Amino acid sequence: MKTLVVLNEKGGVGKTTLSLHGAWFFAERYRTLVLDLDQQANLSYTLEANLSGVDAVSLFNEPTKIPRAGHFTVAGATAELFDAERAEQTAIETFRQSIAANADDYDFCIIDTPPLLGLRTFAALLSADAVLAPIELGDYSITGVQRLLQAIKGVSQHYGRDEPTFLGLLASKFDRRSPRERTLFEGLAEEIGGLLFPGVVGKRDVFARAASERIPVWQMKGQSARDASEEIRGVFANVERMMELSHG
Template sequence: MRVLAIANQKGGVGKSTLAVHLAYAALEAGLRVLLVDMDKQGSLSLTFTEPSGAEPGLVASALYGEALPEGAQPQKISEKLGIIRADKALLSIDKAENAVMRYPAKALRTFSADYDLCIIDTPPLLGVRLMASLSAADFVVTPVSVGLYELAGVADLMQTIHVIRTQGFNPRLKHLGIVPMKTNTRATEEREALASLRERYGNAILPETLPERAPVRKAIARRVPVWQSTRGEGHQKAGQEWRAACNAILGRMA
């Protein structure tokens, strides 16, 4: 099982939206997918609703114990999709001792035989949960909105990844790259900011760019990928962009 973290130390950049679409793309590729919602806002959990009559399943805060509760399993959404949902107890995790940062990596390995890909939606701030997610991951991808505050968050995350790699937490962690999202290429300021981002980070900026498009928000509200049941040219364009970007990211994990 490969583990992919979606991370940026700035909120509102589209982490959950990217996580959701990567999950749909992976499922369409025939992969068995495990979702882990480490963000107390629970956007990922909200997108994938509980099937009628389903057992509650393992919750994210339980990953921070020395051992998983006996018999605990992710909640099954479908035959090839499981989820470990965010819960209120996550609020206390960032106050825990740093030693618990290593527990989720061990816990998630319990399910390696059952899933091909694990996608972790991380919280938008530095703390135990973000550090633990990066410690558990094989790969990390960074969605970023193009603006002054958002770009500062990228620099912070790059430093955090460096710490994770060099301080013995997870030397194997590979940064797949930065995905510019919610871009408006018609705005001069955003074009300049994107150019500045590419100048600073070079090949770390992925060639796929995901502009701000209304059909994406509507698709999330309907709990479907934006490339499903497209209507009109704008919707079709958004679907093509997102499907290509998600497939490219998944391909880089091969």
Template sequence: MGTQVVAVANQKGGVGKTTTTINVSASLARQGQRVLMVDLDPQANATSGIGVEKSDGGSVYESLVGDALLSDQIIRTSYENLSVIPGEVNLCGAEIDLPRMEDSLHRLQRALHSVKMANVFDVVIIDCPPSLGSLTLNAFVAADSLLVPIQCEYYALEGISMVRQIIDQVRDSGDNPTLHIIGIAMTMYDGRTRLSQQVLDEVREHFSDIVFETTIPRATRLAEAPSHGKPALVYDPDGLATAAYDVLAGELLQRLNQIELAPDNVVDVTAFQNPLPVQNQA
């Protein structure tokens, strides 16, 4: 399959974007996919969480605001099939610089173009910051699809309605007419509370099949893993949450392959006229 770009996004903070990015990337890599994890967040939590050192100038920044080759920023991790473009605090500057630039929404798309053409990665996963600023908008334009984590908490639906508005804008403006949600990941599910179940039911009612079948449980060891610079697969190989992320990655892969295997790769444009096309699962 060609390189598929998936952005992990939700402007709500602390919903599990970075945890999902790290663990889905690690699982996909272990499942044999060649994965490039791109850290687009100035907090750079995905970078340290996978055990990669941050370094000044080592991020997408120079490729976004200048002509630096994005491929020069790719770092191999100690895990087979998994490479990273690190984040750095300087990315904050991109929020200020980008709006002043020509074609400002397409800078990441342009930078990723040569990476896609090289066909050395199957999946590019982008960890977005918790905002809808220029960096996130660039990810929405560069991505084939969005993976939206939702925390099993009150106000869970607030985050996603904003994401949907932006998707509509990005499609309608022609900046990325085929952008869609590939899946909603329900995170930090706590089986002991009724609230978690209520939120899960509510989100499923609204979004039906778009929600991944796998729900990620709340797990202390999942939260500890990043401080050891390790994905859950390595830090807590037998953990329930680790297994959940592994299954979720499989679900994602299945959906990505369905897009690739669509007859003659013809995109049914009517599907994109609905606010949220449902990914049919065979």
């Protein structure tokens, strides 16, 4: 099983939209496990039909297997996840053991993290094969990126694990019609081009409608949905390639 962590310490950058569509995309070809570690539970609400009956917080308490729940499987978020931030550090290793316990039952795991660099995020990083970080260009700061990369490196070094592959910073909610955003994107490409993910996710109302209707944008009608579908499926096709996933 390969594990992707969607990570940013700020909220409102499109993490849940990305995780949602990642779940729908990878479930087309892989046995997919989705872990919602954000106590706001937006991901769990949208994917309610695929909840396994095992809450994500259980993975921090003891090594836990998650029974498959159809097309793909979700370990949902609950308010108790916030308490996990105050758990003993051993909970990080317990979470990793939980991920390992499910490795034979799933091909791919996607983890939606809370908007802070705390115990839950560190546990996810310890279990990750790859990390994708959506950012809003207006909120971007090189200091924030450095803190993110240091967190990835620090957790791996502390626990003596190989670092996960950093897939890159994904420009999210990107408004192509905004001259300011285009300028910011071009400046970012010049400054840290090697850290940019190959692809963008545009700022589109259709993503909110998709979440409300609990379907991916590629099942919706209209030009905006088609454009959004092409963008976000392109993102995950690149993730699939970069993580060297293979079907069957």
